[in-house]
Amino acid sequence: MxxxxxxxxxxxxxxxxxxxxxxxxxxxxxxxxxxxxxxxxxxxxxxxxxxxxxxxxxxxxxxxxxxxxxxxxxxxxxxxxxxxxxxxxxxxxxxxxxxxxxxxxxxxxxxxxxxxxxxxxxxxxxxxxxxxxxxxxxxxxxxxxxxxxxxxxxxxxxxxxDQAPPGLVARWRLARGHYADTGRRLIDDLAAAEREAGERVVADNGVLIYQPYAASVPHQTVLVPGDGAGTLADATDEGLAAVARALPVLLRGLAEVLDDPAYNLMVHAAPTDVDGREAARWWQWHVEIQPRTTAYAGLELATGLLVNPSRPEETAPLLAKAVSAAGR
CATH class of the missing domain: 3.30.428.10 (HIT-like)
Incomplete structure (x- = not known):
């Protein structure tokens, strides 16, 4: 069918x-x-x-x-x-x-x-x-x-x-709008804000790893390689190598903190039907991990409003400690 x-x-x-x-x-x-x-x-x-x-x-x-x-x-x-x-x-x-x-x-x-x-x-x-x-x-x-x-x-x-769904289009629209307003990439400004705040940063050694301010679920985590590429297809050898060093260690840390949770790992990339150099002006490919530790209930299903029972300011330090130990 x-x-x-x-x-x-x-x-x-x-x-x-x-x-x-x-x-x-x-x-x-x-x-x-x-x-x-x-x-x-x-x-x-x-x-x-x-x-x-x-x-x-x-x-x-x-x-x-x-x-x-x-x-x-x-x-x-x-x-x-x-x-x-x-x-x-x-x-x-x-x-x-x-x-x-x-x-x-x-x-x-x-x-x-x-x-x-x-x-x-x-x-x-x-x-x-x-x-x-x-x-x-x-x-x-x-x-x-x-x-x-x-x-x-x-x-x-x-x-x-072949057709971009509304969720992807909305992400791209926000990033394009930010670039149009500021001349900077949204992910770069988010990375700078997380580095300045510090409390949600898990690691920052070639790849910035942080738990986003408006996390959807406990221990939602983002990895930003910062190699300047808009898509995984255009990722540099250096960018891939940096993620290859960081990702297994992060996954070991999550397994330690959450007792080997189920999770979804996603690569967020720019659209592929536009010029790669143009897309890289306003988008940086990055990785997101969402552990499956919560279940949708009535409010989430009725409104689409996700409820996170924890705060990333509290969970990020726990993961940072586990990642540091896993990397030794």
């Missing part, structure tokens, strides 16, 4: 109707028996789009199309509906990047070189997906069943969206 974008006439929000996703296997077991991402089971996945190292020998990283995609290929269905029940095709591309042949490995266990290899592979696939001129390429990592991970084997995902 073809994925549709359906629009809520009351809120203007988009919802993806993707029945194909219901067919994906759910397996969070520690055993690797039957895992389609493990070595020897390559025939259980779609054809490879990336293999590191290249060739027929043992691999360390593999990339391929998602067998149960969120979006459909362009041209799969041109039907639309208007009025109060609007819909249009949700087109694009959806990939999986298996981060390790080891079923029980995790990114928090990675050496800087291993993390860099994963990030470099993601950059390569972002560049390849950009060639199809989507509106956005979204990179994310779901860890744990509560975060939506259907398979335990460590992997990231990339989704190229």
């Amino acid at each position: 073809i994925t549709q974008t359906r629009v809520d006439a009351e809120t203007g929000e988009w919802r993806l109707s993707a029945p194909k996703r219901a067919e994906r296997p759910i397996d969070a077991r520690p055993a690797s028996t039957g895992c389609p991402f493990c070595p020897g089971h390559e025939d259980q996945t779609p054809p490879e789009r990336l293999r590191v190292p290249a060739g027929d020998g043992p691999w360390r990283v593999r990339g391929f199309a998602n067998k149960y995609p969120i979006v459909s290929p362009a041209g799969a269905d041109g039907s639309t509906a208007t009025g109060l029940l609007p819909r249009f095709p949700a087109t694009g591309d959806h990939e999986v990047l298996v981060e390790s042949p080891d079923h029980d490995w995790d990114l928090r266990l990675a050496t800087p070189d291993q993390a860099l290899e994963v990030l470099t592979a993601l950059r390569e696939r972002c560049r390849a997906l950009r060639e199809r001129r989507p509106a956005a390429v979204v990179v994310f990592r779901n860890y744990g069943v509560a975060a939506g991970a259907s398979l335990r084997h460590p992997h990231s995902q990339l989704v190229a969206l």
